[in-house]
Amino acid sequence: xxxxxxxxxxxxxxxxxxxxxxxxxxxxxxxxxxxxxxxxxxxxxxxxxxxxxxxxxxxxxxxxxxxxxxxxxxxxxxxxxxxxxxxxxxxxxxxxxxxxxxxxxxxxxxxxxxxxxxxxxxxxxxxx
Amino acid sequence: xxxxxxxxxxxxxxxxxxxxxxxxxxxxxxxxxxxxxxxxxxxxxxxxxxxxxxxxxxxxxxxxxxxxxxxxxxxxxxxxxxxxxxxxxxxxxxxxxxxxxxxxxxxxxxxxxxxxxxxxxxxxxxxxxxxxxxxxxxxxx
Numbered sequence: 001x002x003x004x005x006x007x008x009x010x011x012x013x014x015x016x017x018x019x020x021x022x023x024x025x026x027x028x029x030x031x032x033x034x035x036x037x038x039x040x041x042x043x044x045x046x047x048x049x050x051x052x053x054x055x056x057x058x059x060x061x062x063x064x065x066x067x068x069x070x071x072x073x074x075x076x077x078x079x080x081x082x083x084x085x086x087x088x089x090x091x092x093x094x095x096x097x098x099x100x101x102x103x104x105x106x107x108x109x110x111x112x113x114x115x116x117x118x119x120x121x122x123x124x125x126x127x128x
Numbered sequence: 129x130x131x132x133x134x135x136x137x138x139x140x141x142x143x144x145x146x147x148x149x150x151x152x153x154x155x156x157x158x159x160x161x162x163x164x165x166x167x168x169x170x171x172x173x174x175x176x177x178x179x180x181x182x183x184x185x186x187x188x189x190x191x192x193x194x195x196x197x198x199x200x201x202x203x204x205x206x207x208x209x210x211x212x213x214x215x216x217x218x219x220x221x222x223x224x225x226x227x228x229x230x231x232x233x234x235x236x237x238x239x240x241x242x243x244x245x246x247x248x249x250x251x252x253x254x255x256x257x258x259x260x261x262x263x264x265x266x267x268x269x
Contacts, residue, residue, distance in 0.1 A: 027229060030222050041215060045260050052192040055185045072179070079172040086165060111179050118182035 022081060029078035036071040043067075056122055065123040072115035080108040160243040164221040167214035174211040177204070209258050216254035220246050 043064070047054055058064055083104050091097040177199070184195030198204070224246050227233055233242050 027226065030226065034219065034223070037215060037219060041212070041257060045257070050196065052185065052189045052196075055192070059182075059185060068182070072175075072182070075175060075178075079168075079175060082165075082168045083172055086169065111175055115175075115179040115182050118179070118186035121186040122182075 022084075026078065026081045029074050029081070032070070032074045033078055036067060036074060039067055040071050059119060059122040060125070065119055068119045069116050072119065073112050076108045076112035076115075080105060083108075160221060160246060164218060164225070167218040167221070170210060170214040171218055174207075174214070177207065177211075205262075208261060212257040212261060213250075213254040216257060217246075217250040220250040220253065 043058075047058055059068065084101060087097065087100050087104060091100055180195065181199060184192045184199075187195075224233075224242050227242075228239075233239060
């Protein structure tokens with residue numbers, strides 16, 4: 001049986017050096033989303049109309065394609081981190097919490113994949 | 129140390145950081161924090177609409193027309209107004225958080241002043257965006 005104190009054991013293990021990872025990525029993605037979010041809202045509202053041909057022409061523009069992919073990916077990432085914290089704060093039962101967090105992660109990745117697929121499909125002209 | 133029973137095992141009662149159910153919500157600075165969270169959650173749901181819109185555009189003209197009819201329905205128009213307001217608020221309140229993270233404006237008085245600034249600027253921005261969307265933007269045509 002070890003005679004080390006709990007504190008000594010923790011110190012012995014050392015930190016995993018990932019303590020601020022979540023915090024830092026949340027900030028990085030937020031800075032990216034200031035630009036991407038403003039671009040998206042302005043760009044969409046400035047469209048001359050929302051008919052299919054107009055929207056497709058807009059999405060096929062190279063800059064729009066890249067920006068939309070970034071918006072969907074970085075948006076989902078930032079959102080996953082944010083929703084995760086809310087779940088961690090308000091869901092206390094361990095099993096329910098783990099399950100909810102897993103669902104939150106899956107849902108965000110699936111949503112991002114679907115969004116990026118849609119943008120690429122339009123951009124490469126393979127949409128029907 | 130006090131302990132509470134959980135799952136048959138004594139768990140020490142550790143201090144919790146404050147959250148919604150124990151905060152005193154009388155101060156605007158606290159309200160601004162929870163509003164930022166609420167706005168963020170709204171935007172998280174808004175991603176569903178964004179991806180639905182993108183998928184519709186990728187599914188051909190006829191499918192898009194059907195989706196566009198759904199997206200142009202009255203309840204969803206209310207959603208767009210809410211989402212634009214949430215975007216405006218989350219954007220401005222988020223910038224306030226970044227300024228805090230840089231180490232500025234953390235004093236209690238400063239944070240009360242900045243909360244008022246955030247509310248005013250976000251309100252103006254939200255009004256501007258909603259006005260643009262419904263009176264002059266593409267959706268209005």
